[in-house]
Amino acid sequence: MEAFRWVVFTAILALVASKTAEEWKSRIIYQLLTDRFSQKGDNPNTACSDLSGYCGGSFKGIEEQLDYIQGLGANAIWISPIVENTVNGYHGYWAKNIYKVNPEFGTEVELKSLITECHKRDIWVMFDVVANHMGRQSGCIDRSCPTEQLTNFTEFAPFDQQDQYHELCYIQESSNQSEIEQCRLGILPDLNQTESYVRQTLLDWISNLTREYNVDGLRIDTLCEVPKPFWREFQKSAGVFCLGEANYYDRPRYLASYQGEALEALLNFPMYWALRRSFNDKEHMTELLDSIDLQNEIFIDTTVLGLFVDNHDFQRFLNITPDVTLLRNALVFVFFSQGIPVVYYGTEQLFHGGADPDNRESLWPHFDNTTAMYQFIRQLADARKFSGVSFGDLNQNVVYVDNDTLVLTRGDNPSQLLIAVTNVGKSQGSVQKTVHNLTDTGSGAVFVNIWDNKDRVTVNDGVLTISLTNGQPKIFKLAETTPYKSSATAMFMHHLTAILSLCLAIFSKQFA
Template structure:
């Protein structure tokens, strides 16, 4: 998967983008020169303070030279470029920067020309607005869920809003199973910079990795990085890389669970089993093969809690994916589990086989190691 930008360009040494631009022409949106960086141009729309969608598409991002996709030469050049990129290198997918800053009709043509999976960055928490870019493109990053999770896990908002967001997204998006779910990225301060609590982070990670959608882990999260706003959130990976870190192992384990041959986590059913302000329980699969417990409540030591689980018949036995000796039985549509510091906990049906083939584990660990080694740095603005 390759990160690409079609909205703007960067400044290079020795280049001068100072082209005169008539103020009235820009107001009328005719004769627009995409490379102008005069004061007149910037006085019309303050950087990153756009008032409407027209300004979002025509104004500049952080003073970067903006491309005019309505110009046929610019448009055809970009479409030919992405088509040749796929053909030459056999690329499987693209992460596309700043898609809301370009008209949707261009992205429809871009998707066809790319001939590969396209995941767009539509960085808004408005579900209706964001969903409009799935269709022109295969999918978008799930920013509405990102903002919901931020409020739930770092601001102690009710965990019930996780299901509320999911229900609203099902009504607006064409396919929620291909949305990109994430909790850290290159543009925002890291989770641990906002809330320096590993347990809360692990609960949030459990939801990202096991809920519907494509899980995306930003490099350094597994290394307990806690950088603030850009560029502090782009810490050097070396010499801090450690495969033995607690978070690395946790992410690897849940990644392995997603690769179970008998359960398609990308599309199989997700069901809310129980929701409260501080606990959320959901299952995956048509037979609820996997049951996940997460919390946004900080706790010390062990505690035992009962949860209603009416998706199972009495007598159903579930087993902790980490410890086969930790099994629980459904009684009177209730389940009693022991939680350690409210860490996330995942169970599987006892009749469900959960292969722990060391070869498969090795493959997963190697793949994750390789991804981190090459560095998942987003270099686009």
């Protein structure tokens, strides 16, 4: 009986310690490539010149720059896959031995030290993990490599047998699901997750990994390349929040099918493409509204999707469109629309690299926390954190849209935040917009610009007028009033309800 009580107790502790999807909705994620973020000790005074191989970034380097990350307003980091890689696998996606930590990044002790220091600062840690494939075989860089080398798996651990992999073939058709799941991405050996040894080994590995390192979440690579049922088992074995990379071009309905059927949360690639069309290509903002409406229809929960404008697989925003004002507008949307904001390292320093590997620059020697973009992102993070809005709720409403401007509100009625973004760019001058759909906000209510408290707009009979100067976005917060429902009593009841709901969920999971 005593043993049973201990099992129940430890299980409840694990549930309490594990960060849920609901909790992750309040986080701001900073994505970094371990090899490109910071070296141990003093970083070089010049940037890394050879981006096709290792540049020297390390776990210890990240730990030594946590002030920089925290100063930006991020409270979670997504780091590269930690396992030992084959030659030039600086990014972590070419596994050689899944049981060893990549010595180029540091030691197990240094990795655990990084995680401990993050947790002391309330910074959550997300590991990037790969379960679809292993790394390049020695001497192979493309399909011209001899077949006998491409089918020799003896250098990998633990998957060193041919029957643990799919037959040699390559992904050619993005619409051929069998090909996507059974053939190779590039030349990377494709694991066969239906083979019992492979399946169970991967499930045991991820279970042990998350517990050994006390990680708070996982970003899962190449979701579409593996059958959905496997990912459900994988997430269960991991026991932590999982954010999946389902990315096969701009196919919203196809990608949305992976939420629920595979994982609870995805990176929002459909919205990434919509933002590129709106802010880089300057298509009509009415199409951005169409994308928002479609996502609300096809996704189970849009508030748990990862929103971003830059990442390690695509040319950076400023490489496509060198207008910082447009980038600022896109970032405002990422921080205040439905989803979890993800900031790719270097965006805060206006990095503008092109296609891989040029979009994987070294952050050194650019650890400057005084730049305008660094401070702007910090302001967005603070505004999100201290707004009083529950971003995990479906409380978004688009109240105005035309060819170049979109205005939305966040929060319960009356709305607490009013966000205006535009794609006119820095050279347009001022534009003025009259918003007519604020009938739930009382007449006489005042919205105050979070960056300029002299910039105030008043709602009259559900209508207000805003001016956007030089293409800049604006964020307004509803001015405090006595009867407003975000009073101390209402906030206390909100937090009390959340705590009771969490307790109920914990005991329901344990004793169901």
